[in-house]
Amino acid sequence: MGKETSILVVDDSEGIRNYLKNLLSIKGYKVRSAADGEEALAQLSSGYRPSIVILDVMMPGLDGLETLRRVKSIDQDVPVIMLSVVGKARTIVEAMNLGASDYLNKPFEEEELDISIKKVLESSKLRGERDYLRSQLSEKPQWGEGAVWISPPMTKIKDLIEQIAETDVTVLIQGESGVGKEVIARAIHGRSLRKNKTFVKVNCAALPEQLLESELFGYEKGAFTGASSRKPGKFEFANHGTMFLDEIGEMSPLLQAKLLQVLQDGEFARLGGQRDIKVDVRVLVATNRDLEREVEEARFREDLYYRLNVVNIRVPPLRERREEIPILAEQFLERYNRKYNKNVKCVSPSLMKAFLNYEWSGNVRELENLIKRTVVLENEASILEELKGEKTTPSKPSVIQNIVDMETGTISPLKEIGRRAAMEAERETIARVLHQTNWNRKKAAKILNISYKTLLQKIKDSGLADDR
DSSP states (O other), X not given: OGGGOEEEEEXXXXXXXXXXXXXXXXXXXXXXXXXXXXXXXXXXXXXXXXSEEEEESOOSSSOHHHHHHHHHHHOTTSOEEEEESOOOHHHHHHHHHTTOSEEEESSOOHHHHHHHHHHHHHHHHHHHHHHHHHHHHSOOOOOOTTOOOOSHHHHHHHHHHHHHTTSOOOEEEEOSTTSOHHHHHHHHHHTSTTTTSOEEEEETTSSOHHHHHHHHHOXXXXXXXXXXXXXXXXXXXXXXXXXXXXXXXXXXHHHHHHHHHHHHHSEEOOBTOSSOXXXXXXXXXXXXXXXXXXXXXXXXXXXXXXXXXXXXXXXXXXXXXXXXXXXXXXXXXXXXXXXHTOOOOOOOHHHHHHHHHOOOTTHHHHHHHHHHHHHHHTOOHHHHHHHHHHHHGGGSOOHHHHHBXXXXXXXXXXXXXXXXXXXXXXXXXXXXXXXXXXXXXXXXXXXXXXXXXXXXXXXHHHTOOOOO
């Protein structure tokens, strides 16, 4: 057992480190040591996975409890034995709550250490056997709450997920906003060999470039003003698990190049770092943009596109799979009844008919929000009125009616026809994008590829109003 068991000793006292290293090596264990929490986390972040971590509580810089918290964020399954000269009950309780497996007070007897190590190893072995048996005996993982797979296109996607889930290929998930791209990503992770490891999601549109870079790749102490300590990035937390990068089309060229390096070599450097960190991460990405067009217009790296597009999943909009609407509505109704302690029995036939006739520019997310409102308000009237109003919007005078004098039959000049038609098309496009982004004007401006100031002026000129 000793030859197969590696132990990481973390203690700021050189005497204690050397004593434990020599003692445990004599007993046949493979031993590494670290002088502080940051050094220990660096070893774990580089891919080293010990059988046990022996960790001192009282250390300068990162103390033992904070180090324990971060160790567990990297690998929640690694057993940790805490050491301290302080035998305070509160410290012991906090360590156990954070996931420590055992606790020894300094000074300790050699026999106490032997018993603790054997107990922790035996517990880890039993847990591994239990998890293996459960995985063999239980049914395959569920496909996820809020996911429906009965329509022909979704059935095809489900079959494709079955084929690729246990591989490590990158997957590009495309579709309109709100169709359920994250649900697809979680379904892939949930049926993969990494299902018991971390699933990390990052929205690439939610942060400015520099913040996104530090979020993904972390930074070293002093890398920039305010960087008072080292911070591991999301890729380190996702090591041996899955990274889901949502809205990948919003990523800047600089970060695209760094992501390409991770995909090619499995390594990267933190901001301000001098060494590369190796990681084993499966990458899934999603976008509502046409990445092929983005590549053609030099807004997205071609080499990265082909790296990401090993398997392409296009998720159809909800209007192309209307047969799923009743089931999704029932799922959301149950979820929000439970969340808000309500008892809305069902969606009425009139509201369901309106749902089935609606175009769903916001897709599944829009349906979920409407069901949430139905539950919270316990009243369908306002939603029915809204859906009917949306349906009657096209009845306003058309471009042709506006440019033709219906009494005299006089037609405006061709140039005027084109101008008005363009204005009407522009107004409709802006209205649709604003609705799709829930009136997030900055996001809408980015999608429309115009400045924020220009969008505000066009909203004003078009007479559009926020009708949420």
